Amino acid sequence: MFDFMYDLPEWAMFAVCVLLVGFLSATALILMRILRRLWPPGPHSSNMVNTMLSGILLPTGIVIAFVASDIWQQDAKGRAAVEQEAIAVADTLRVAKFLPAELREQVTGVLDDYIREVIEVEWPLMGDGRASQVAEDQLETLMVISVRIEAGTDQIGLQRAAESLRRYTTDIENARNQRLLVSHDRVLPTKWVAVLVLLFVAACVLSELHMGQRRPLALSLVLFSLGFGATLYLIASFDRPFTGTTIIEPTSLSVLLIRG
Structure with a gap:
């Protein structure tokens, strides 16, 4: 659809979608009136149009259902990635409690900075399909810390804690990568064109x-x-789960920051 829609309130986004279909309907009505004058209908045109209406609404519904299914699957993937990221961060914080005081403060400090960077900086950037390099660097720092702890001690307990720290850091990276991948997903313009053309044809038949x-x-x-219009609104509102007013919020990460 149009990028400006995703900065509108939900009610305005709904209105734009309804008006878009209304514009298609008005255009179809004008076109069919012109066509009637240029090419008057025959005696059997009504039966033909009745058959055409059911024939065009079926593929229209199927195409919209396929597009909506893809969109809702991506939204579910985005929400799952956010939850997995929060769980991995919580596991990392739990492991950090068993580290010596100096290392514990270092790890929790990096994690707190990472959560703030993701919530305050990276979340708005995802609306444009971008990511925070600072958040990437903080995860690399956390990985380096875990490797250094594991390589610099002979204590079995500390080595296991460092190994767990490295594993959970990898889980954070994987969940973040999945979240960023979902933020890049969009409904292809060809799909939007197909849906709008089918709606236009259906409006022509109704007219x-x-x-x-x-x-x-x-x-x-x-x-x-x-x-x-309501159907298009549902598709558009779930199309970009990290964009505009209808977005996935970083609630789980915010809770961890408050608890930390």
Whole structure:
């Protein structure tokens, strides 16, 4: 769709989607009226249009269902990645409690800085498909610390703690990478074009079917715009889960920061 929509409040985004389908319906009505003047309908046109309506609504619904399914799967992946990242950070903090005081403060300090960087800096950047290099560097620092602890001690307990620290840091990196991958996903323009073309054709069929009756024509096009506008709103609002007002919030990471 359009990038500006994702900075609008949800009600305004809904209105834009309904108005978009309404514009397609109005354009279809104008086109079919012009076509009627240039090419008057024959005696059997009504039966043909009735058959065409059911025939065009079926592929329209199927295409929209496939697009919506892809979008909701990506949204679920994004939410799962955020939860996995928070769990890995919590596990790292738990392991840090068994380290000596100096190392514990160093690890928890890096983790606190990482959480703040992700929440305050990286989250807004993901709306444009970008990431924070500072957060990347902090994870690398945490990995280096774990390797140094593991290589610089003969204590079995400390070595195991360092090994766990390294493993959980890897889990944080993997979950973060998945989150960043989801932030890059968009509905392809070809899919949007296919959906809009199908909606336009369906509006043309509705216009032709009720052309001689003003009230059924107005009601059918208004309800068509409202129904499919709401459908487009659902798809658009889940299209970019880390963008605009309808986003996945870093709630789990914020809770860890407060507890820490």
